[in-house]
Amino acid sequence: MSSCTPKAALFDFGGVIADEGFRNGLYEIARTNGLDEEGFAAKTRDIIHRTGYITGTGSEAFFWETLRGETGIRGSDDELRNTILKGFNLRGWMLEVIGLLKSQGVRLAILSDQTNWLDELQDRLGFFEHFERVFNSYHIGKTKLEKSLFLDVLDVMQLPPRDVLFVDDTEGHVRRAAEVGLVTIHYRGREDFLKRLSKLCPGLSRDLGRLY
Template sequence: MLIKAAVFDFGGVLAEEGFKAGINEIAKKNGLDPDSLRKTAFDAVYDTGFVTGRINDRKFWKLFRQTTGISGTDAELTETVLSRFTLRSFMLETVKRLRQAGVKTYILSDQTHWIEDLNQRSGFFTLFDNVFNSYRLGRTKKDSETFDLIINSIGYDPEDMIFIDDHAAHIRRAQEKFLHTIWYTEKHMFFTAMKIFFPELDLSDLEV
């Protein structure tokens, strides 16, 4: 196989996008427009520095309540989000088979410390050689230099690596660094792309 390392996004790829779904539920409970609250929430995780480790979730929820007027305790709001990050079994099995084939596997995610809380529940970090998380890196995939950091840390040439993400802008930045990419939009398309990059890897049973 030509690809030596596979780098996966978390929310939207390895798992359902729990933050988006959670904010939608919070909007519903508070009688607010979900589209508007969702945009406010996504802006807030970056603007407050939550996603880059400058504040924790307690501080984030305090600021978010002040900005939006939502109700709910920190624990309630956090659980509304975390419970919706449902791991995709077909993705985890794909990761397992890649590892069995000798491919190194990694996570690169614009996530907060919540990804570590989720790992405490499910133990999925054991499937990866390393987890690069914006909360610990202090930088996000919006910064193209983040990809330089990951490439240097993994130690392979970018042409030997593939990056899977559900955001087109992140895919574009990875391509600018000469990484192979799969823009995840839906399950069937993902497996079609995987056949191109890993023709010897049988994933046909996972497509169902």
């Protein structure tokens, strides 16, 4: 019998399961090109949505071409991609948390606004095996900016929202998930996350406590 209230948990990838390689990589590209980090990151987020790359309707080549054209950055597609991908380091302690949840029968899935880069990272790091499903915006054609995405995921998993935990480091995504009824944790840091999860899984509080 599970000691956790949620029957399933959806985890964001960058910023939760792994370090935030996208943001950190963009900051590095901005510094290399003498650009404001936050301004460049915001512009890139706009372009990755506007070109359709994040939802699989536009190509990576078109995304980089557009980004270079609108910001003046230098570097080949491969060089720029590698700057971003090298920053996605798996958090070993988070994988331990995921293992603890799995031991309690909690169903696990990734819910990520990502591109084909997530598949490349899987080839390099091999983490899909920890999860029942991987919901990647690049393959499903929707992002977490759309509330209907959460309903689609619930439909696939055949669970009501009250039985599903969603963990993400972006406040807006957490808010939209909560608005459709999911249990949410806004990831702000390791200790805060573990304390919040312990309240949902009291039977794991001792195991989670040693990960602080």
